[in-house]
Amino acid sequence: MTLHIATLARTVEPSRPDSGLGALRTEQGNLPLRGLDVNTHVTGLVARTVVTQRFHNPHSDPLEATYVFPLPERAAVTRMTMTVAGREVTAELQERGQARARYDKAIERGNRAAIAEADRADVFTMRVGNILPDENASVRLEIVGPLAWEDGQATLRIPLVVAPRYIPGRPLDRIDAGDGRAPDTDEVPDASRITPPVLLPGFPNPVELDVSVTIDPGGLELSGVESSLHTTEAETDGERTTIRIHPGERVDRDFILRFAYGHGTVDDSLITAPDADGETGTYQVTVLPPRQQAGGRPRHVVILLDRSGSMKGWKMVAARRAAARIVDTLSDDDTFAVRCFDHEIVAPPGEDTDGLTTGTDRHRYRAVEFISRIEARGGTEMSRPLIAATDLLAGTEGERTIVLVTDGQVGNEDMILAELDGRLAGIRIHVVGIDRAVNAGFLHRLCLAGRGRLELVESEDRLDVATAHIHRRIVEPVLSDVSIEVVSGELVPDSMAPARVTDVFSGVPFVAYGRYRGASPRLRLSGTDAAGRPWSTELSPQDTVDPTALGASWARTRLRDLEDTYASTSDNGQLSTLESEIVRLSLSQHVLSRFTAFVAVDSEVVNENGTMRRITQPVEYPQGWEVPQLLSGGPIQVAATSAPPMAPMGFAPSAPSGPPPAPGGPPPAFGAPPPVAGGVRSGAPTAPGAPRGAVGPRMLGRPAVQRPVRSAGIPPRDVGQALRQELQAIRATSDGSTGSEQQHRMELSDLGTRLDLIASRIAAAQFGDADAVRDRLRRLATALAECESPRPPTGSALTDLRRHAEAELTALVEILDRVIGSEGTTTSGGGDTVPPAGMGGDGTGKPQGPRHRGASSGADSFWRRPGGRGRAT
Template identity: 50%
Template sequence: MITEITALRPEECEPVPGAGLGALVTDRGNLPLESVEVTAGVCGLAAGVEVVQTFRNPHEVALEATYVFPLPDRAAVTSFTMEADGRVVEGVLKERGQARADYDQAVAEGRRAAIAEEDRPDVFTIRVGNIVPGERVTVRLGLDQPLPYEDGAATFRFPLVVAPRYVPGAPLDGERAGDGWACDTDAVPDASRITPPVLLPGFPDPVRLSLAVSIDPAGLDLREIRSSLHVVQEEGNTVRLRPGERLDRDFVLRLAFDASTSLALVPDPGKDPEDGSGEGTFTLTVVPGPAQVTDRAKDVVLVLDRSGSMTGWKMVAARRAAARIVDTLTTGDRFAVLSFDTVVEGPEGLGEGLSEASDRNRYRAVEHLARLEARGGTEMLAPLERAAGLLASGGRGGRDRVLVLVTDGQVGNEDQILERLAPRLAGTRVHTVGIDRAVNAGFLSRLAGIGAGRCELVESEDRLDEAMEHIHRRIGSPVVTGLSLEADGLGLLPDGVSRLDSLYPGVPLVVRGRYRGAAEGSLAVRGTDVAGNAWRRRVAGSVADGPATGATRAIWARERLRALEDRYAAGDHSLEEEIVAVSLRYGVLCRFTAFVAVDSRVVAEGGPGHRVIQPVEPPSGWERPLPPAAAPMSLTGMAAPMSAAPGFAAASFGGAPVPPPAPGAAAPRSVAPRVAAPGPRPRLAGPAPVAPPAPAPLGELLAGELRGLREAASLPAADRLRHLEDLAGRLAALAVSLGGHAGLEALVARLRAGGDVEDLWRETLEGLEELGRTGKRRSFWRR
């Protein structure tokens, strides 16, 4: 029997307004985050920003809402408030463990509370507890950020979504650190905190977004304003985002004007600039003049990410970028190309090490790059260690060593990568090229920073040619190296000056620091130019005024905290107390502290009856794969959609999709996908060249020294003294490779001070044991 199927008339099948795949519409809405408002004021090369997030409880019982969101990686978060039912509660910055305890106690007692925590330099989490049914709670974050300036343009970048990140390592047992879709692993102990669930594509716009930027050139000649990715409206000196945009990509403004060399002195609030007893913050900006860039011979290793998250336009852009880098090499250079996902591959026919940059070899490399397609997981550590090994084994003096990484940076094991690479990158410049509309800028900036290189971000194919022109100049030799700072009449505070990197063409040198005494004097920057001649630039200071000066102190503190946190990530766990002290003194949020706001009024007896983690948008420009589904939120039969395509687990994470629990069930540990279960380590295609072994973590190195010390305990006193002298040399070198380590440096100083061999031997044993214990402390985010 054949039944005729009659087509519906158009008016019979009109879609429900705003409906999308997996949508569920209720009178009260379906997700707790109702709106995000960003208001920024740009003044010269700094911006003050207020972020307002409004949460609403659509359920019948009290709610705790969790939102994982990004902020600019160099921004200093300095204030936090909670508003509800006409009450405003100011947040207090506390040590992170204490802030969590205060929040948990308040929520358990039925009081409103909110907490803001930093999980990565550009990933933050807010929890708002005891939102009563139908109520709105608003949280406000105040932050200050510097604007990077290169080649005549400053960039204001504000990220709007945390993209899914690849999580390597073996799953950990015990309590999870967060409520995300990934398991915590030995490589990423807080993976469940940085992996919020992702909405299905097509889900109706769940969050109302408002973003406005007012621009004050601060006396500079503003020639042009360009917006990337978003459509904007200009109203006088204010740029507004077009209504209806989604939180799925970075907002980027580029402001073209000419910066100038200056030394701005900003006394601390309440201090007279002429008062010699106060302190203040300085910002030194040195704009390089025209310089002749030499074609100094160099060894270059190009590492290209071809993992699953690079699917689509990103893979096309990455191939083009990598090919352009290879084409810029000259016959005096040597190079290698490594492409990676879960394996590491190189071009056929180029040999096992660095190859001469002949026309034939460059053609082979470009041909290899042209065939690459996105696949697999982002196992980034192995190829970077391999690249560092190739550069270290180059063996020729007088050549620049350059590592270039092309990636979207979407990995969760940033700290592990930095810890393993930092000791191996001495003498190597590291440049990173981030390709994504929601790039992991924090990690790529940190990686470039430890290699004294540059980070270039590419958010669209339209921007690629401009970005590659910048990168071409960066890969060449810097115009000035070996920079140092001299003060004349300005009392610089020790350990208060930011790191001086090399001076590159088109990129101003920006140095921030603290001073004591009157706001007067000058600074001189010294170095060596490309011709080997001495280079010097003196800049007289002047007291700065205007609205941007209030941000100077906070921006310096954030920069100082990030430098300390990177050293902590590289293995120096003795810095924890100093990091907390700097954060609390200057009122700037970091990974060891948190803002907490607690209301005194009890509004929900027994605490929240429901907990929800806000799902985020799929990043714009991403094609599948996406993360696996998380456990659905449910209450009295109403499930909020917070899932995505399950193929991501199998395609890119090496795991299998896991079915969600039954409606109303809690999310057991087994619901989360087993991300990157232990398996064979990434391999090189073809015969692998011999490379230096990867450095052991700090704890393992100290344990080895401790064993050697105990085994030598029976030697004669003279031999033991020589053993201690050799140990001092090894520990000093290790401290240098870590960028400084207070505990190691103190022990080296004690060893070199000499004394009775028995006392020295005992104190060294105790010192190594204590340093080993600090390396085994429980991670601060899992307290």
Template identity: 55%
Template structure:
């Protein structure tokens, strides 16, 4: 076995040992988080990880520290422990509102407490309260994660990726009024209502290493033929101990990039089925892995390539993104059609390929590559509009439709984008290419899964060529589609299988399906589908009894993530209860639950609590701002003001002049008497900006006398907003009632199509007629009605699911029925 350390990417010269611009300090230090230790144990293709966070209070009053941090998006968080003053407190998993209530009650009573909450699949918030002066509190988090694999003729490569910093994210939308959802630096907006929970303040350049980092990884191949280990972004020291290899990251590293190991294995099985029984023996977890072989037959394709050129893509990322896009364009053939969209706050196309889809000729490909070569980073990350346009271009269902997104994924409105795209992705495969050393893997994996595609992450230009070879295979035709599961002698529990619709099998990409079964751990499972040439395809696996204790947690995490995404795009009303029950039953954290640890002993009765938010590093490889963009948000002595990053995130417009905003209250609680937030002021130099993107040409004026099209509120010249609201009210009541009926229909193909055709379609026919008579806008309802008219009882499941999701989205938007945001849960 060979340990191969890849050439490390060039990084900026380490900062001089000073304290950076705007720093305040004393001999006690100036940040509440002083250490992060990651202990990973990789056994076969599963990693068990313990993350240890050390908090210390350098103040002379009790402290509440907040830390916004990442974890792998596929990892199952299964335990939390708090250690302080020779006391050990085990955390319990509770419904999120109850956990917050327990935490706030404990803090108010002077007890030590900690709470961990999930805000994105890979973004978490830790609050630790009533840390006494000079006291150290240790938080231990346990998690399990699967290692994704890719295969080729020589064998398989598994990847262990552990993120270490939450990068600044672009926050679109209009700022909301009222209490903020969290303690982060960005304002909540209508597009990202929890932006203040996912936006930690960022350290100024030149700040000395504030957190001691250690990473230890123990690798046990568990019988697999391990051939090599590659460390992508960190220098590691190797220690061999028989069949196990221990790797340690060199001291002094910063929490500013992902930790990535790639493990090479020789050979692979075609399919395997692992059956792990629960302790009771009545139920268990199955994991089916299919490793595809062979190449697919190419078919004529429509390909839309969308390239992120926003400000956060500066430097090596923009170079790598252009190269990746050009490589994809080069793979196109004459029978293919394509479009290239580059975006920041506006969307641009190659000058000679300005509309529709162009044929994949040499001339058109040359124009596309020529356009790509001119792109540089600028502006904000308005991602929804180009994705929307890309879906609109892929309307021809007779061809193979592919959408490829190249980005770092650093946005905050993931849920908004997924909810908008979900009904439009039926029949469209979505592949994502994430380029960053602190990539938003959670969003890119979610989007690719929704589009039944593949996500590939690129952390350096050295990795790009290897990744592009895989991407080239993926954007071709899949090996098999319309996959279904067929058990033999194994009773699979209904609605437990994840992914719910396996969909597609790609060359070199293992298909992993997990679920729950009843009875004895025995039997077999077949996966059937349609091969690229139209023939039947099948893969069969006999069950083998396994003993992996992490199998149930990893399944539960994947199942919960899928349920949460279903909720985000408008699932039924009972879905929230199902998510909470699943989380609590299997002891796995989700966005609706939280781990809370409360000490029974009262630690302080002073009534004064200092609040500090831990700032994080600017990700490695990001271009440093020319002037301070953010302040150190957790310093020794309280100051008057904090300069937050621009509300719109990295690469947005300058911060307006004027007094800074008041410090927000802590998430999930109200300001407590005697509390003080730790902040520091810096020079109010305007932050870095980017070249202003071209302004779109104004729409041509309408010919005089041409009637104006009805708007979303009505079209009559003398109508006021109140009169229009009254006119629409009875129609909205009917839609609200229908929305409730829609959400109550089971996830069954026959029942859903019957409801769409016999109940929703007649209602829309009636509503459109009556609303048009009142001269009210019916555009979204008319579009939905027209989609319904194209359905019949023979429509396939994918088509019905797409229209069903569209109906939920349209009715939810029109009736403005708010769903209780889970990031503001309280009892």
């Protein structure tokens, strides 16, 4: 899997020279996001959090800042305010298309404005526009949600960075919906909105991070407070305890806090909160499972181990340990299979590839030995192994379980869930999510669909606890066939959330929300215990101390159910009904959804001529991820400065670095080439009336009318110098006398990645023969991508491919030499840099006017399904 990384080099250079694809040298402090403040107040098992994003405009033109960021996936975003120049504006929640139209019109008029949109359950986009030069602006988001509770311990997890995700599929023939590294594809139609540019490690900390958590135990004893990934300090004021991270931490990993209360924290309960009119209300059912051992029926288990490139490093070590320990828990009465996957599925040697193997000592030993040799490589094609696992379990009787060990870093979440729809009857899915910036939103949805549990592992220290939990849950649940019955009162039909009632496992309370009419109801929870006996408990209502939190938690859970249904539905009539219901519920409960958006518009006009620079904030590379080796670059920082060997830029040192290419196109990349300047959407402020990168047509797959505003392109001298360096490198190893064929294929594949990036930086008609040079580079990059295909070139074919690359580079260098000689072109910045971030390709930074995203008239235009049907992603 090849990862494209945007690097913004600054005047304060790191001790070691780092470079990235398309890196630009910029002035210190040119990034818009200056600070991120996260303040959480925990009462019982409810967390209220205020997230404040602080922006600054260091440029001479008004600025629009874009920031792609995560939030807890189960939390409800209930309020947003924008503060700038001493003026505070409260945002309104509107249907997404209307909110975008209002934002764009405000920007055109010259008003300050901000808009927040949800792209996933836990990935959001903030845009703040018309920030004046040297002006500060802040946006405050208020969220509320429940804490996870398991085995007597509460967990608060606050995600801080959106990790790179694998993006499969063919690029769509339209303008991308966003400004990220990856193009929109038929499998991930909004990939460009969830793949922000990435900063390489080693640069000065660009964002001041402040995280504080105040815990109010409400008279209970607080104990065991621990932060697994950050150094913290604690202060006590009476019963309250406040935990803060130390200054200087980077925004490169989740903040995770675990703690325990005294006895009686979680009991069987029915909490109710009447609405203001008294006619309806919200309830929450919480039931602790009975304390008994599960049954001993034979188990049928398929263990899926993600070995994709993003798992490299400590994650692969932890994943191997987790998978091996799960194998060790099996007995002779059980059957199992182990499958490792990236863009291929691999089984242990000698194992029945079409069935399950008995859990004898011999078979378990072979499986563990196989797991111990697995290394990370390739792309995360997750749906195929999950479908293969359901096929392996078909026809078996007893407890059928899939255990998936992964970081979940994929972009086609909805497609995976849709392809599993109908295959999970009688099959349970448990997931071990390993990462410090895990894709928890998707993994929770997968576990919900499979009636299983998610265990998050952010470090190897957490692995023992997580595998112990999974071991207990591979056995039968302590309660199954759970249902809720009304003893007295009236429930609102189809209001229970989650709609899919899960089984209950040891140590984990059953929690469900719903709506009622009239007086508070009495409810009975019934089910079957592990011994097959009927079980029930009756609950009387109690008033909640936080009715707004209860209502928001129900609304968020219900919205997630509706959005998941939307993602798996193909009927156009039902899609329209679901869309309307999502918008209605979101607006009535004032909780953000993927079909609505918060928009704030200041009444003061501050930018009458419409001039505005646009910058997308690059995000940190997640801590614990192994960064691909990148050597110092040339003028545009895409080529190695020395000759042999060419540096492999994928994750895998001994395997193809990506999935096989799509027929007729380039290979699906972990991310597409980054935007210009590693996050600057256009190299200069945009011209009045110029089309802004559209969010995509209302129906996906339909070509967009608008064209994105591109950089003026890199100078031909810089292109020639970069290609000359690549030519020198390939000539130094042209005889193929050193290294294995696999290494040579990796070198050629990585060369193709760099050439494709150079091609993307050449603007149409930028110089004589520009189009021809760009097209030849892309054809060569496509040919080199065959080195990552399932049947890569070998022997003489590989030698011929290397010679072809050398000949093409030689011809292209000669063409560029002629262009430079005839046009007398000079490089900007003396030939060793390109214009600073935020400047145009000509370095002038000439003021230009606003681009328009072309907001659609309906809800969320870039979710739509190919062929005229919507698709949530």
